[in-house]
Amino acid sequence: MKALVYEGPRQMNVREVELPVPQDDEVLIRVAYSGICGSELSGYLGHNSLRRPPLIFGHEFAGVVEHVGPAAAAAFPQLGRGTRVTANPLVTCGHCAACVRGKQQLCASRKLLSASLPGSNAEFVAAPARCVYALPANVTLEQGTFVEPFACGVRAAELAEAKPGQSALVIGLGPIGLFALQALQAYGVSRIVAVDRNPQRLDMAAELGAIPLDPSATPDVLQEVLRLTGGTGADIAIDAVGASTTRTQCIESVAFGGRVIFTGLHEADSSLPVNHIVRREIACIGAFAYSTANFRTALDWIAEGRVRLDESWIVKAPLEEASHWYEALLGNPGKVAKVLLHP
Structure with missing residues (x-):
């Protein structure tokens, strides 16, 4: 063959x-x-x-x-x-x-x-x-x-314990970031800030209903996320890049008691603001692939038209x-x- x-x-x-x-x-x-x-x-x-x-x-x-x-x-x-x-x-x-x-x-x-x-x-x-x-x-x-890449997004949203009424930040709008964004929406999260340097990917996120944010045009991502979330920070942050900078941005941009999901694998090691994590009781969780149930959910949601x-x-x-x-x-x-x- x-x-x-x-x-x-x-x-x-x-x-x-x-x-x-x-x-x-x-x-x-x-x-x-x-x-x-x-x-x-x-x-x-x-x-x-x-x-x-x-x-x-x-x-x-x-x-x-x-x-x-x-x-x-x-x-x-x-x-x-x-x-x-x-x-x-x-x-x-x-x-x-x-x-x-x-x-x-x-x-x-x-x-x-x-x-x-x-x-x-x-x-x-x-x-x-x-x-x-x-x-x-x-x-x-x-x-x-x-189905396979969307299952990764489903797993990230599941670990984030996403709920209606929450706000979220997604950094990195490759396929996994775009699918994670839609998985959050399927869980009822409607206010999502989407960050990427690629203007075409930002256009895609905007078409999906997210608020696009270009860090090259807005260097202070934290302040912009705070502004867009009424000063509290996002309830959820998903890093779909895996760089020290993006991981830190996620941690600094979530609210007290927020949840940060790391799914990007770009860098093997990162220095993170651990005292900030401790003082704000931020949960930082790694998301690898998906369970069998996540894969089934991804297929069902695609069939139901929840993914675009x-x-x-x-x-x-x-x-x-x-x-x-x-x-x-x-x-x-x-x-x-x-x-x-x-x-």
Whole structure:
């Protein structure tokens, strides 16, 4: 089959590789679309220790069932050949303490398609049947690729304990930031300040109903957030960047007793204002990926129309153009929220 293979820093090439052979409990999926994730951009640069060449990237995807293993067919009769599906790419053991508690993302033996396992930037990908979800009739294959990144936003909003009437700050308007913004809205948060230096991303946030804030034009983010929240600060702050500056801005911008969610992974280490955290009883929580329940919620909310990525914000490109789009996403691709690759 044809696959896009990561062969070293900034080296992506389309190659002929062996067709995946699904195990008894697996499903073979013909990929329709495979999104480019921010974590894969760092892998493309050679900055991600989890992604070592040669490797097929891709874990946000949707497609059509091609083959079902015997055990999978018996256990999941809804996944017949030709079924339109997406899949949770975080493969966990299902029986450890974390999995039993419903926190599958904390499974110590977890494996991710596009890191430990071959991903979806290919004509076919294999996944355990228990991780595969049939798409509702009103969900397109393009929308099916959004379930995985939106689940990350759902997890962040869940950890924030978002409630109607609260105010929020979201810093970083890449796909995860835009999805976290919409997850907060789904929980009833209506007043959201969205921060990014990219004017196109700020336009997207404004179209979604947020208050855009460009830190290059308004250097004092804290004072502007205080002004927009009546002097109290935001109830919730989500950092979808992962830099020392943005993490600190989130901490300084929340109200007494506020909650800060760190989901960005740009920098491994940061110096943070801990005394400020202590004196204001600010809860700082890391959000990694999503639980199985979060993934299901993401799919349900997409089916219910609670999530929007305007068609004009999406680029569809063949695998052969992937290197161009990886490079573009590292710079300024314009008003592009997500690039979907198709074999």
